[in-house]
Amino acid sequence: MDIILQYTDEYVFTPYIYPASWEENNPMRQCLSLFFITWSMGYISYLLVAVPSYFLIFDHDMMKHPHFKKNQLRQEIFQSSYAMPIMFMMSTPMYYLEISGKTRLRNNYDDTYLGYFNMVPELIGMILVVDFLSYTVHRVMHHKFVYKYLHKEHHKWKVATPFATHAFHPVDGFLQQMPYHVCVVLFPVNKYLFVVFLVFANIWAVTIHDGEFEMPDWMKSVINGPAHHTDHHMYFNYNYGQFFTVWDRICGSYRHPSTFEGVGPLDFVQKLELQETKTTPQPPPKYDVDVCELPTDSGVESADEDFNGSVCSFEEEDIDDDVVAPTGICKNCTKIDNVLNTELDHLSYNDSKCIHIYKQVVSQENVFVSNSSNTLSNDIISSLNNSNSIPNTNSTETLIRRRFSVDFENSSMNEFRNKRRRFSFRG
Incomplete structure (x- = not known):
């Protein structure tokens, strides 16, 4: 993050935004710059990923589900736009600690034995730590004394779209970000790798809300994908994990996705459409003249035989x-x-x-x-x-x-x- 701050100070903030008397190493200026950087980058990346995902990947038949709210897309975007500036403002102190050298972020691998190969254990370590801490925070957010005040804002969307990715209560969103910052406090991480991991986490958060349920069979019980997270929104108390299902299995909160069993929300929509097709009464045929009924005592009889030249002469x-x-x-x-x-x-x-x-x-x-x-x-x-x-x-x-x-x-x-x-x- 310090590299991004350096370039934005040089080409944007110093010549166009801040007065010349405000030095670049001023803590207040750095915090303010970090807030604008993280907020703008977070919002741009949110739109860059969510918009294509919605139009190209998201199955729009999901919007026919009874739990899909009226004007839900607008509400999700509004909630995200409202929460993100507050969320990143609360995260700014963590970014300041990282650029000021108070964490274990490092610039290179010159002092390591494996060199750049050391990125592999660092990446694995971040994924495992974030997965465990995200499960813990998420599980706490569902506690009855916390849920209605914080996490309920995100669960208004039982049938979520990619735009629900950041539709949190601001405090909830901030707490969901904390596991990523804890990583750079626990063990050394390359600062470039850390930025890439944050971008990856943002994309992952969108993908688990995009409704694309197809995945290889061997991954269905291991990866906490869109089908798992969709059931989390539908049933609340299952599949809390971020990347994997391991902690859900250990803690007894795993639920095999209903989509893989043929009873998911999209299957429900298809069954509703089929029932409507069967139960919808067929419109009566249109005639140019009105139909008049005869009295019940009218004495019209039918003949069983045909005769030549009569109306009944068809075979x-x-x-x-x-x-x-x-x-x-x-x-x-x-x-x-x-x-x-x-x-x-x-x-x-x-x-x-x-x-x-x-x-x-x-x-x-x-x-x-x-x-x-x-x-x-x-x-x-x-x-x-x-x-x-x-x-x-x-x-x-x-x-x-x-x-x-x-x-x-x-x-x-x-x-x-x-x-x-x-x-x-x-x-």
Whole structure:
């Protein structure tokens, strides 16, 4: 951090920010500079990692989960933006101790036996120490006397996104940073390696919130990945670790990720969508005319036999599977609409073979007659209403049907042909 402070003093703070009378080695100036450096670097790195992770890696189907809050992204970003300056202000004294030589940070490996190979044990040591201390701090944050005051702010997001990485209470965020600073007090660490490790830790914090659950099988029980941390947000009392699951296993807080068992939050979303698909009622078919129901006592019967030249003259192989015969029409009358459009002038009515209409029904329902001259015969209607039987007509003269929403007496033949009909006979 002292190298970064040196360059920012030389090119930014001294010529443009601070007065010339304020010396570079002034402790107050150094602390203020460290605060701006760590805050700006932390916020920039947060956005540089979280934004691509959200758009490229995060599964947006997770946002359909019932626990995903309204305007959650905005709230996560706002909480992070509010917490980070306070968090880094509280961490500034630790950074000052590091640049002032009060810790075991070192510039090079000249005095070591392994030289630069000494970076390997240093890196392993930092990972192990941070993992243990992070587990301890995290477990304390979940204590009932602490959780509701500090850590609850972070657990508002049961289904977290990459932007929830730094959405902490400021004190909680500061305590979560402390394990990294403890490392440089316990054992020697190269200062460049320490900065790289801080950057890596920031990226890791984003990845465990990105919802990308895929990982090699051998890592699923060892690495505390996104699936493990997702269960931590969902169930609270499991998977506290930072990098590994070892301390969760030792302390009895390990939970095998529900995602790997097929019952994770994303699986839940998919099941909800499947249930909605099955339970959503299908909209009724749209017709151009209204459907009118016949009275329950209407006497319409169906014939079992076909007759030549009648509406019922279609064979079964001519009937489409998706066509449903209207109620009350003979079994084979499933193409009645097409017939009415194409063979209206060539149809015949046979009262003994197809549909029997009784006097009491005719007196209650509208009867529509189409003849070869495209006009309605008032004489036929009168005879139907006043007689006990259906009048005999020529085979190609009339077609009797009842209960249309369009009054055939006031409609032209073209309008009758162009409209789609639906009958509501009772068979």
